Amino acid sequence: MTLHDWLPLLTLLTSLVTGLLxxxxxxxxxxxxxxxxxxxxxxxxxxxxxxxxxxxxxxxxETRLPLLGQTDLVLRAxxxxxxxxxxxxxxxxxxxxxxxxxxxxxxxxxxxxxxFSICVxxxxxxxxxxxxxxxxxxxxxxxxxxxxxxxxxxxxEALRAGGRYLVYTLSGAALLLLGVxxxxxxxxxxxxxxxxxxxxxxxxxxxxxxxxxxxxLVGGLGVKAAFVPLHGWLPSAxxxxxxxxxxxxxxxxxxxxxxxxxxxVYDIYGIKLTESLGVTGPLAAVAAFSIIYGxxxxxxxxxxxRRLAYSTVSQLSYITLGxxxxxxxxxxxxxxxxxxxxxxxITLFFCAGNLAETVGIHRISEMDGVAKRMPWxxxxxxxxxxxxxxxxxxxxxxxKWYLGLGALQAGQGWGVGVxxxxxxxxxxxxxxxLYAAWFKEPHAAWNEKGLKDWWESDWRLLLPTLATAVxxxxxxxLAGLPISPVGWVRMIVKQDYKLWxxxxxxx
Amino acid sequence: MLVSxxxxxxxxxxxxxxxxxxxxxxxxxxxxxxxxxxxxxxYADGLSTALLAVTAVIMGTAGFYVVDAIRxxxxxxxxxxxxxxxxxxxxxWTTFNAVFLSRDVFNLYITLELLVxxxxxxxxxxxxxxxxxxGMRYLLVAMLGSMCYLLGVALLYAQYDTLSIPQLGAxxxxxxxxxxxxxxxxxxLLLKTALFPxxxxxxxxxxxxxxAVSALLSGLVVKASFYLLVRLWFGAFAGIVxxxxxxxxxxxxxxxxxxxxxxxxxxxxxKLVIAYSTVAQIGYFFLLFPLVIGGTQLxxxxxxxxxxxxxxxxxxxxxxxxALAKAAMFLAAGCIAHAAASDRLNEVIGIGRYLPVSVFAxxxxxxxxxxxxxxxxxxxxxxxxxxxxxxxQWWWAMVISLGGLLAAAYVFMVLKQTVVFRLxxxxxxxxxxxxxxxxxxxxxxxxxxxVSGQVPLDLLAVGSPFSPxxxxxxxx
Numbered sequence: 001m002t003l004h005d006w007l008p009l010l011t012l013l014t015s016l017v018t019g020l021l022x023x024x025x026x027x028x029x030x031x032x033x034x035x036x037x038x039x040x041x042x043x044x045x046x047x048x049x050x051x052x053x054x055x056x057x058x059x060x061x062e063t064r065l066p067l068l069g070q071t072d073l074v075l076r077a078x079x080x081x082x083x084x085x086x087x088x089x090x091x092x093x094x095x096x097x098x099x100x101x102x103x104x105x106x107x108x109x110x111x112x113x114x115x116f117s118i119c120v121x122x123x124x125x126x127x128x129x130x131x132x133x134x135x136x137x138x139x140x141x142x143x144x145x146x147x148x149x150x151x152x153x154x155x156x157e158a159l160r161a162g163g164r165y166l167v168y169t170l171s172g173a174a175l176l177l178l179g180v181x182x183x184x185x186x187x188x189x190x191x192x193x194x195x196x197x198x199x200x201x202x203x204x205x206x207x208x209x210x211x212x213x214x215x216x217l218v219g220g221l222g223v224k225a226a227f228v229p230l231h232g233w234l235p236s237a238x239x240x241x242x243x244x245x246x247x248x249x250x251x252x253x254x255x256x257x258x259x260x261x262x263x264x265v266y267d268i269y270g271i272k273l274t275e276s277l278g279v280t281g282p283l284a285a286v287a288a289f290s291i292i293y294g295x296x297x298x299x300x301x302x303x304x305x306r307r308l309a310y311s312t313v314s315q316l317s318y319i320t321l322g323x324x325x326x327x328x329x330x331x332x333x334x335x336x337x338x339x340x341x342x343x344x345x346i347t348l349f350f351c352a353g354n355l356a357e358t359v360g361i362h363r364i365s366e367m368d369g370v371a372k373r374m375p376w377x378x379x380x381x382x383x384x385x386x387x388x389x390x391x392x393x394x395x396x397x398x399x400k401w402y403l404g405l406g407a408l409q410a411g412q413g414w415g416v417g418v419x420x421x422x423x424x425x426x427x428x429x430x431x432x433x434l435y436a437a438w439f440k441e442p443h444a445a446w447n448e449k450g451l452k453d454w455w456e457s458d459w460r461l462l463l464p465t466l467a468t469a470v471x472x473x474x475x476x477x478l479a480g481l482p483i484s485p486v487g488w489v490r491m492i493v494k495q496d497y498k499l500w501x502x503x504x505x506x507x
Numbered sequence: 508m509l510v511s512x513x514x515x516x517x518x519x520x521x522x523x524x525x526x527x528x529x530x531x532x533x534x535x536x537x538x539x540x541x542x543x544x545x546x547x548x549x550y551a552d553g554l555s556t557a558l559l560a561v562t563a564v565i566m567g568t569a570g571f572y573v574v575d576a577i578r579x580x581x582x583x584x585x586x587x588x589x590x591x592x593x594x595x596x597x598x599x600w601t602t603f604n605a606v607f608l609s610r611d612v613f614n615l616y617i618t619l620e621l622l623v624x625x626x627x628x629x630x631x632x633x634x635x636x637x638x639x640x641x642g643m644r645y646l647l648v649a650m651l652g653s654m655c656y657l658l659g660v661a662l663l664y665a666q667y668d669t670l671s672i673p674q675l676g677a678x679x680x681x682x683x684x685x686x687x688x689x690x691x692x693x694x695x696l697l698l699k700t701a702l703f704p705x706x707x708x709x710x711x712x713x714x715x716x717x718x719a720v721s722a723l724l725s726g727l728v729v730k731a732s733f734y735l736l737v738r739l740w741f742g743a744f745a746g747i748v749x750x751x752x753x754x755x756x757x758x759x760x761x762x763x764x765x766x767x768x769x770x771x772x773x774x775x776x777x778k779l780v781i782a783y784s785t786v787a788q789i790g791y792f793f794l795l796f797p798l799v800i801g802g803t804q805l806x807x808x809x810x811x812x813x814x815x816x817x818x819x820x821x822x823x824x825x826x827x828x829x830a831l832a833k834a835a836m837f838l839a840a841g842c843i844a845h846a847a848a849s850d851r852l853n854e855v856i857g858i859g860r861y862l863p864v865s866v867f868a869x870x871x872x873x874x875x876x877x878x879x880x881x882x883x884x885x886x887x888x889x890x891x892x893x894x895x896x897x898x899x900q901w902w903w904a905m906v907i908s909l910g911g912l913l914a915a916a917y918v919f920m921v922l923k924q925t926v927v928f929r930l931x932x933x934x935x936x937x938x939x940x941x942x943x944x945x946x947x948x949x950x951x952x953x954x955x956x957x958v959s960g961q962v963p964l965d966l967l968a969v970g971s972p973f974s975p976x977x978x979x980x981x982x983x
Contacts, residue, residue: 066961068886108860111863137880137881137885140879141881143879147919151926154857154926154927159926159927162923163919166919170915171912174908174909178892178904178905178908181889181892181893184893
């Protein structure tokens with residue numbers, strides 16, 4: 001085996017080893033812990049950069065280890081995998097800086113950072129998984145490693161939220177496992193391949209089984225992807241510390257579910273089989289309902305993090321909607337939203353955490369005039385919120401544009417209607433926040449915590465926030481470049497539709 | 508000193524045997540050169556060697572735990588310092604080895620009896636009144652089970668003039684006398700294995716023994732009688748047991764999974780939670796019978812061999828990883844009880860801060876019980892699920908999934924208590940490090956079984972009792 005074959009595994013190990021080492025550190029060894037964290041994150045970024053470069057030039061990286069009989073543990077860096085790996089390792093790096101600042105002087109930091117690193121390992125494993133069994137292994141590891149993060153504070157509320165999180169995600173995983181096993185029995189050891197791998201099964205004789213398996217798989221994944229009514233764990237998991245909420249909602253958990261659905265539809269079933277089984281319609285309906293319902297619930301929240309959580313429920317289903325509307329353009333819109341939603345939502349959560357930590361704001365009703373105290377934070381918040389609404393040139397606009405075009409191309413005009421309604425609702429729950437923060441007068445004088453010459457708060461909380469805000473902006477501005485997220489996704493989609501295209505011409 | 512010498516020499520012997528079976532296949536040894544039916548025959552195939560190895564690992568690690576507990580005794584030693592402890596401990600180990608190596612029904616009766624006679628005194632060494640009562644009850648139930656079993660053996664001997672399992676397998680035919688023998692022997696063994704609804708004696712016995720002894724009782728003793736059931740049903744009785752009988756055992760197993768888990772959720776004491784979890788997990792083992800026996804009818808003939816072997820190996824794998832995980836869990840519970848001087852769940856609140864290693868060991872063992880990857884429990888569950896779908900018996904797959912969720916419920920019920928943040932600091936007693944690491948070591952072993960899945964599976968396949976060539980009858 002050459003180094004190329006080991007790169008995917010090494011990428012996993014950078015965070016796994018970091019996590020395991022951190023468990024053994026004493027609480028007071030802050031410097032060593034910070035060093036390990038940053039070293040792990042930077043090495044991972046470097047490895048990912050190498051693989052991104054290679055993947056872009058047609059190189060493939062694959063680690064294959066024997067796991068069970070004919071089924072191997074496969075880690076493969078294909079274009080879709082690298083999209084998610086790139087997102088998670090970049091955001092891990094930024095979130096680590098943020099978390100070090102956020103958790104300063106709070107107890108159990110070794111435990112926190114240990115599980116945090118394992119959580120990232122699981123996410124990268126999910127991204128790189130080359131078959132369903134590998135995917136499932138890391139999917140469960142993610143559930144287990146996020147539980148300690150959700151209950152980190154040990155308060156009764158946190159424990160309740162943790163319990164709820166487990167009930168939802170473990171039940172979902174049980175369904176997923178049944179689907180995976182059934183599929184393996186039916187189709188033998190199969191691996192993710194662009195265009196699908198089930199073409200050797202006769203559709204007529206296995207139709208019922210294939211539909212049942214699809215329902216089990218997507219139903220199981222839908223818990224983490226927060227389909228309504230499987231979303232109940234998400235708003236309550238908001239009791240976790242802000243870096244966890246940021247990572248849970250932007251990258252790790254919810255994206256694992258959405259990413260899994262993308263894999264199942266494009267790389268297991270293949271888009272043609274999915275459509276002829278007639279499951280895309282119901283899936284699109286579920287996604288549309290989640291989009292509207294999530295936005296409506298977000299309108300009613302006063303707690304900032306809860307409003308953001310319901311917004312996640314809504315935004316995540318854009319990805320599923322893009323998958324469920326058959327056609328290359330909507331696929332581009334859906335898949336690219338994996339990245340766009342990630343960077344925008346993490347910005348919003350970073351801001352929420354920064355507001356809570358610096359000036360003690362948790363509720364939207366307390367936000368009047370806060371932009372005067374924290375102009376940079378609120379600028380970042382504004383950019384991300386505009387993105388969520390879908391205003392050009394922020395990244396969210398690109399996703400919505402492709403989704404809308406795709407819906408029209410597929411002749412499903414109702415999709416555009418859903419998007420428009422969601423846009424209105426998004427504006428309805430974000431604009432009042434922006435108005436209050438920028439234009440209203442504050443109720444009382446703000447405290448001076450962390451206020452120094454340049455910085456409005458601890459720099460470790462502010463810089464990552466600004467970085468992700470800039471990313472959301474550039475991802476939208478530079479959408480024309482082939483290395484922008486959307487350019488990358490167009491490359492993936494060409495693969496997915498190479499065997500079968502419903503319309504003439506690929507973007 | 509003597510203790511380590513004994514443990515190390517047994518480990519070395521088991522290692523040697525493992526190597527030979529791995530390289531050359533099943534080994535038969537006739538004691539004193541007298542072959543059966545006159546003499547005693549010892550036999551080692553993949554399954555028995557795997558069990559011997561797991562026994563050696565658990566006995567060795569738990570022994571280390573006990574040594575450390577004695578060395579740092581502060582007040583409560585749970586009877587480890589008794590003069591009787593080590594002799595009984597090694598007798599028990601010997602008996603395990605004898606069970607897994609015997610293959611005639613009378614020899615097995617003797618070894619099973621010896622097992623109880625070593626286990627009960629070890630349990631009673633705990634010294635509490637509850638332990639004494641539990642021990643006596645265990646003794647009486649086990650005796651009753653032995654009597655049933657012995658009666659069945661006598662009936663078989665009267666009809667077929669042999670006690671050797673392979674010879675019985677070739678000779679046995681359906682007749683009222685044979686049926687009575689099968690029912691009696693099975694019933695006796697079910698009583699000893701504590702399959703629902705015959706589990707009533709288990710929780711008090713396993714919950715009141717010294718922690719290291721509980722680890723052996725839950726991890727190994729119940730497996731011994733189950734092992735015998737497997738040998739009988741897929742060896743001697745292979746020609747005469749019906750699909751209905753297999754399904755009946757599977758049904759009892761399913762009820763055990765649900766009932767045991769629900770009761771585990773209602774316990775106030777940590778060790779009782781673990782003991783009821785054993786009741787539930789035993790239920791999983793019994794899904795073996797419907798999966799394999801029922802599978803012969805429901806599955807296409809072409810790939811029958813693969814799937815049935817897979818079902819069998821899966822269940823055995825589950826059993827092995829349960830042995831390691833459960834032993835780890837009891838040792839971790841021992842550490843926790845040692846620190847809090849009680850194992851009541853409301854008195855160990857927030858203990859994770861002081862005993863991170865023990866709590867982590869408990870959590871890792873819990874992962875295996877829930878059957879989540881990457882653990883031995885997952886590999887076993889994966890194979891059983893696959894076999895259930897492949898032989899068109901999806902309802903057992905539902906039971907397996909549900910059981911995993913219930914297991915998660917009681918494992919996290921315990922873990923939740925340990926992470927609770929406490930404002931008032933309560934001092935816990937110090938726990939020697941060796942004890943904590945012993946628990947973690949066993950938990951890591953159960954995890955290792957999941958990571959290196961293929962090696963143990965290949966070992967189990969050596970002379971597998973589930974491959975159709977071994978059993979003569981249950982393939983139509």
